[in-house]
Amino acid sequence: MLSSASRAFREVFEPPFRAIFWKMLGFTLAILLFIWIGLQGLVAGFVALPYPWLETALSILTGVGAVIGLGFLIAPVSALFAGLFQDQIADIVDAQDYPNDRPGTALPLGQSITQTIKFTGVVILGNLFALFLLLIPGINLVAFFLVNGYLLGREFFEFAAMRFMSAAEARRFRKARAGTVFMGGLVIAGVLAVPILNLITPIFATIFMMHVFKRLESGRPM
Numbered sequence: 001m002l003s004s005a006s007r008a009f010r011e012v013f014e015p016p017f018r019a020i021f022w023k024m025l026g027f028t029l030a031i032l033l034f035i036w037i038g039l040q041g042l043v044a045g046f047v048a049l050p051y052p053w054l055e056t057a058l059s060i061l062t063g064v065g066a067v068i069g070l071g072f073l074i075a076p077v078s079a080l081f082a083g084l085f086q087d088q089i090a091d092i093v094d095a096q097d098y099p100n101d102r103p104g105t106a107l108p109l110g111q112s113i114t115q116t117i118k119f120t121g122v123v124i125l126g127n128l129f130a131l132f133l134l135l136i137p138g139i140n141l142v143a144f145f146l147v148n149g150y151l152l153g154r155e156f157f158e159f160a161a162m163r164f165m166s167a168a169e170a171r172r173f174r175k176a177r178a179g180t181v182f183m184g185g186l187v188i189a190g191v192l193a194v195p196i197l198n199l200i201t202p203i204f205a206t207i208f209m210m211h212v213f214k215r216l217e218s219g220r221p222m
Contacts, residue, residue: 004208005184007211008204011093011096011207012203012204017089017203017207020203021200024085025199086115086202087112087163090159090206091106093206093210093211097211104163104164105164107162119156119202122151145189148185148188149182149188151185153182153185153186154174156184156185156205156208157213158170158174160206160212177216184208184212188205188209191205
């Protein structure tokens, strides 16, 4: 498990995956900038204050609040765009790391869109859950890892498996290796929990679970 995680982490920063990361980051920052400008415009257009200094103070507070709020949106928005490149990431892993194996098949467009929405939803849920649990001392860290370990492990492993088998077969395969998949999900949750580093979560998780699936499929030890 750790060897697969280490391998995936190194590969995230290799040229083919790095190029995808920069595209994903560019799209993400563009969307967040658009949202930030829109929020500033709404405040300026609908809030009228009697004193200029109050308007300035409100503008600054709004800007700071927007930056903090948008910080929590970075991971889910990046997950949305990463989902668009997920099959491309998996294709690179197939060609680069498993050239002698049967290559996986990209998911049909409709199924790919569904998976992208599911991945984005899982990341949003994970981030909201993490934010909520910050207020509950004692259980926050444990609950965060348990919930996200299950959700992230399930979604990313089933994506990797569905490139080689039907959705129903992928679910059965995942359930038969539930313990290993959950442990893999905990590794992904660990990356998600680190600010800034969580930007690479979708790319890392896709590469990582491709390696985990390949090992399990071949019967090689984790």
